[in-house]
Amino acid sequence: MKTVSLAAIAATVCVTGLLQISAADTARFRYLASVYADGAGASLKRPEGVACDATGQVVVADTGNGRLVRFTYRNKTLTPGAETRVPQLTAPVRVQINSKGDIYALDGKQRRIVHLGPDGAFRDFVTFDGAPAPATIVVKSFAIDAADHLYVLDVFSARVLVLDASGRFQKSLALPGAASFITDIAVDAGGTVLALDSISRRLHASAKDAGAFSPLGGDLGDAVLTMPTSLATSRGLIFVVEGSGGAIASLGQDGAFVGRQLTHGWQEGSLNHPAQVCVTDADEMVVADRDNSRVQVFGLTR
Numbered sequence: 001m002k003t004v005s006l007a008a009i010a011a012t013v014c015v016t017g018l019l020q021i022s023a024a025d026t027a028r029f030r031y032l033a034s035v036y037a038d039g040a041g042a043s044l045k046r047p048e049g050v051a052c053d054a055t056g057q058v059v060v061a062d063t064g065n066g067r068l069v070r071f072t073y074r075n076k077t078l079t080p081g082a083e084t085r086v087p088q089l090t091a092p093v094r095v096q097i098n099s100k101g102d103i104y105a106l107d108g109k110q111r112r113i114v115h116l117g118p119d120g121a122f123r124d125f126v127t128f129d130g131a132p133a134p135a136t137i138v139v140k141s142f143a144i145d146a147a148d149h150l151y152v153l154d155v156f157s158a159r160v161l162v163l164d165a166s167g168r169f170q171k172s173l174a175l176p177g178a179a180s181f182i183t184d185i186a187v188d189a190g191g192t193v194l195a196l197d198s199i200s201r202r203l204h205a206s207a208k209d210a211g212a213f214s215p216l217g218g219d220l221g222d223a224v225l226t227m228p229t230s231l232a233t234s235r236g237l238i239f240v241v242e243g244s245g246g247a248i249a250s251l252g253q254d255g256a257f258v259g260r261q262l263t264h265g266w267q268e269g270s271l272n273h274p275a276q277v278c279v280t281d282a283d284e285m286v287v288a289d290r291d292n293s294r295v296q297v298f299g300l301t302r
Contacts, residue, residue, distance in 0.1 A: 027237055027250055027300040029261045031269035032284065036294045038062075038069045039080040047295060048275040049095040049105070050288040058286055059103055060295055061092035061276070068092055068105060068120070071295075073280060078297060084120035094141055094276055098148040098165070111139050113152070115167075126150065130169035131161055141230075145187045153185045153195075160185060160193060160206075176204050176213045186231040186238075188253070194238065196231045203238070203255050217255020224249050224260070234279035235302070243290075246271040266292060 037043050042065075049061025058071040058078070068089070070081040084103075093108035101118035104126070113126040128137055138156035145151070148165035160173040173193065175182050180199035187193055191208030194216070201224050205216040220228075226245035231238065237258065238251040246264025248271075251257060263270050272291035279285050285298045 027259075027302050029248070029285070029298045030301060032297040032299050033078055034268050034289075034294050034296045035071065035078060035080060037080060038083050040082070042083070044069065044293050044295065046290050046293055047288045048093045048108075048290050050276050050278050050286050050295060051095040051097045051103075052278040052280045052286055053097040053101065054099075054281050055101070056280075057097065057101070058278075058280075058295075059095050059097060060288065061095045061105060063091060063093055063108070063290075064293070066090050066092070068095065068103065068116075070120075073282075073284070073286075073297075084116070086114070086116065086120070086122045088122050088125070089114045089116075096142065096144045098144050099146065100148070104142070104144065104150070106139055106142060113139060113142060113150075124167075126152070126163070126167055128152070128161060128163065128169060129167055132169075132172060137161070140182075141184045143185050143187045143193075145191060146189065151185055151187055151193055153182060155182070158182075160195070171211075173206050173211070173213060176215070179204065183228075184230045186233050188233040188238075189235075194231055194233065196228055196240065198227050198229065201228065203240075203251070205255075217251065217257075220249070220251075220257070223251070223257040229274075230276050232277045232279060232285075234285075234300075235283070239277060239279075239285070241274050241277055241287075243273045243275065246274065248274070248277070248285075248287075262298075269296070269298075271296070 045064030048063040056074045060069045068084040072079045091109040092105040094106040103116040115123045140155045141153045143151045150163040152161045158175040162170045179197045183198040184196045193206045195204045201220040203216040204213040206213045229243035230241040240249040249260045275288040
């Protein structure tokens with residue numbers, strides 16, 4: 001089994017292309033490691049999803065190979081593990097882990113969310129029990145909060161469906177009418193739901209127990225130079241991932257621009273169409289670096 005020691009990587013530096021804005025919540029990125037294969041040496045192929053949990057587990061949606069791959073991150077060491085393949089999941093594009101270690105993965109072809117147990121065994125599909133009409137639900141993305149509620153972006157009906165931990169419908173949040181194209185959602189530690197409008201390059205937010213979205217911050221055109229693709233949150237910051245731009249913009253909780261970092265490229269520490277990202281409890285960001293067919297790890301220095 002191959003092991004990548006983050007502590008052993010010499011000359012850890014801030015990546016070129018760093019744009020730092022003076023702010024209390026600025027997080028500087030520093031390159032730590034890249035991983036290209038699973039524990040058996042089988043290469044990753046265009047991975048689009050990645051999820052982290054509090055135990056050090058990292059699950060990668062290895063989209064081009066139609067599988068999930070597990071990694072373990074402990075003591076500054078990222079260890080590749082075994083693959084998980086189930087016939088119900090053919091093209092994973094997004095992945096999340098709940099507090100019990102259950103894995104949820106969005107199949108990009110079937111547009112269904114597949115629920116796996118901590119052992120990787122198939123359990124069921126998310127079926128939206130009790131959700132209001134229409135019955136057709138087209139899932140673009142989803143998120144899971146600390147209480148294991150699921151937030152599902154339904155682009156067919158322009159809404160976010162909120163489900164409890166058992167998959168039962170709780171409420172529906174209509175997407176803002178002024179939005180051009182919502183491509184991703186995230187939930188912060190306080191329960192605020194964030195929605196990313198990629199075409200208009202704007203954020204919208206719905207606070208916990210609120211019934212609607214409101215604009216968060218202003219136009220992100222100066223902060224996000226190309227069309228953004230995904231969102232993540234961690235410790236007071238919102239991270240907006242630019243796919244074609246190969247960069248990640250940091251925003252404050254109020255949506256104000258903090259910094260834009262990393263660059264497009266193929267060398268270690270640069271990104272080529274990054275997709276989903278997650279942030280570990282140790283404040284490392286794991287990035288599904290899709291078009292480089294690898295996963296990269298960056299430390300966040302605040």
